[in-house]
Amino acid sequence: MTPCDTNHSPCIACRQPAVRQLADFGPQPVGHHFLESPEARAGFHPMVLGQCDACGLAQLIQPIPPEKLVPRVDWIRYNEPEAHLDRLVDSLTLLPGLNPASRLLGITYKEDTSLRRFQERGFPNTSRLDMVEDLGITNPCAGVEYVQQRLTPDLVPHLRQRHGTPDLILVRHVIEHTHDTAAFLETFRQWVAPDGYVVFELPDCARGFDLLDYTTFWEDHSLYFVESTFRSTLELHGLAVVDFQRYPGPYEHCLVAITQPTERPLPLPPGEGRGEGRSRSSAHPDTVSVAAGVPPAVEPGVSPGGISAGSMFVDRSERKAPPPSAPPGVSPGGLAPTALSAELARVQAFSTGFAPRREAIRRQLMDWRRAGPIGLFGAGHQASTFLNLLRVADLIDFVIDDHPRKAGRFMPGCGLPILSSADALKRGAKVWLSTVGAESERKIVERNRAFVEGGGIFASIYPTQPGHLFTPLP
Ligand SMILES: [Zn+2]
Numbered sequence: 264m265t266p267c268d269t270n271h272s273p274c275i276a277c278r279q280p281a282v283r284q285l286a287d288f289g290p291q292p293v294g295h296h297f298l299e300s301p302e303a304r305a306g307f308h309p310m311v312l313g314q315c316d317a318c319g320l321a322q323l324i325q326p327i328p329p330e331k332l333v334p335r336v337d338w339i340r341y342n343e344p345e346a347h348l349d350r351l352v353d354s355l356t357l358l359p360g361l362n363p364a365s366r367l368l369g370i371t372y373k374e375d376t377s378l379r380r381f382q383e384r385g386f387p388n389t390s391r392l393d394m395v396e397d398l399g400i401t402n403p404c405a406g407v408e409y410v411q412q413r414l415t416p417d418l419v420p421h422l423r424q425r426h427g428t429p430d431l432i433l434v435r436h437v438i439e440h441t442h443d444t445a446a447f448l449e450t451f452r453q454w455v456a457p458d459g460y461v462v463f464e465l466p467d468c469a470r471g472f473d474l475l476d477y478t479t480f481w482e483d484h485s486l487y488f489v490e491s492t493f494r495s496t497l498e499l500h501g502l503a504v505v506d507f508q509r510y511p512g513p514y515e516h517c518l519v520a521i522t523q524p525t526e527r528p529l530p531l532p533p534g535e536g537r538g539e540g541r542s543r544s545s546a547h548p549d550t551v552s553v554a555a556g557v558p559p560a561v562e563p564g565v566s567p568g569g570i571s572a573g574s575m576f577v578d579r580s581e582r583k584a585p586p587p588s589a590p591p592g593v594s595p596g597g598l599a600p601t602a603l604s605a606e607l608a609r610v611q612a613f614s615t616g617f618a619p620r621r622e623a624i625r626r627q628l629m630d631w632r633r634a635g636p637i638g639l640f641g642a643g644h645q646a647s648t649f650l651n652l653l654r655v656a657d658l659i660d661f662v663i664d665d666h667p668r669k670a671g672r673f674m675p676g677c678g679l680p681i682l683s684s685a686d687a688l689k690r691g692a693k694v695w696l697s698t699v700g701a702e703s704e705r706k707i708v709e710r711n712r713a714f715v716e717g718g719g720i721f722a723s724i725y726p727t728q729p730g731h732l733f734t735p736l737p
């Protein structure tokens with residue numbers, strides 16, 4: 264990690280030129296670029312943590328472009344927490360104005376189970392965006408990294424022609440991937456019914472920051488929200504938070520914001536599809552030009568994500584959009600001064616805590632390794648961050664994962680082999696570090712009684728877990 268500098272970059276979320284660099288972790292591999300051989304090379308990208316002095320939001324200073332981030336295989340899937348969805352959907356069905364005739368829409372596959380719950384509760388009018396027909400994304404491996412880029416106000420006429428004007432839009436775990444948050448949020452502000460709702464969900468990074476859990480970093484996430492910055496970002500961009508819910512999880516909490524569009528103007532440059540006047544009524548014209556909003560048919564092989572020259576999906580990095588104006592009494596980024604100070608201090612402490620935490624982890628691993636090999640269970644992105652960002656791969660002997668497509672491959676960056684648990688048992692490791700949640704961990708321990716009964720230690724890499732590596736369970 265190199266020392267900070269004083270350059271300020273534009274904020275992904277509030278657009279103020281106020282992002283201060285806090286820590287440069289150096290080039291990091293894309294965590295799902297599993298390798299066929301230890302010598303093969305994953306995609307690398309700079310991982311630089313910054314924080315916006317205007318809105319307090321922690322963010323990557325150079326988010327990874329979608330074409331570098333897109334999975335190389337089509338079997339990568341991310342499971343978001345779902346235990347809270349029954350309660351959440353129950354509460355959403357009670358929102359004023361929502362009824363069985365309401366039009367409900369989900370953005371990605373992450374919304375499918377919520378939409379099913381709505382149907383089970385008597386709300387049959389559900390639909391979900393189609394990657395090709397709605398968003399022009401033809402790469403079968405593409406996911407949220409492209410969806411966040413495609414959802415811009417230009418697309419609203421096409422989306423409205425295809426899906427009408429939704430009364431409720433579900434957006435689970437996408438905002439934290441955005442590279443132009445203002446345009447992303449403006450899309451929903453314009454599209455949803457004037458008295459409708461947009462429901463956003465994302466992971467709460469507060470515990471990760473406070474407990475110095477550096478696996479909070481994930482190259483797919485450009486933004487790292489806590490409750491205050493989540494609320495203020497939505498409000499700043501014309502989405503009034505009418506309800507806010509927090510669902511505790513084993514190692515990260517889910518934050519849910521239920522919003523309604525306001526008429527507050529957002530200065531976007533011409534061509535963003537904002538229309539004249541920006542009132543609610545003008546943002547929802549009765550008639551739309553279908554042809555103007557139809558995504559182009561993208562030929563396979565044009566680019567990894569299907570972007571072609573002349574596409575309506577223009578390169579957002581070229582735009583020089585002015586920042587939105589915050590209401591009186593808050594910072595230019597939309598946060599009250601006391602909340603802003605608290606966030607600046609929190610993320611600064613997280614940044615300065617990196618080196619000592621890394622040293623403490625290395626000491627613990629070196630101590631254990633004197634007794635025998637160390638395995639790391641779970642070849643997910645948290646494992647990649649733990650091995651590569653914290654630079655401890657030299658103290659780990661192998662990674663364990665029973666996913667049939669992962670076992671036999673090698674971790675990106677460090678090149679550690681991925682073994683099935685049956686093969687890992689033969690290696691005689693004394694310690695298995697876990698990168699999975701408590702529930703999965705219990706099942707793994709059950710399935711591998713021989714390891715535990717033989718004196719093996721099972722310890723979590725997460726400080727939120729009871730059996731953290733500094734306090735392993737007996
Ligand atoms: Zn900002």
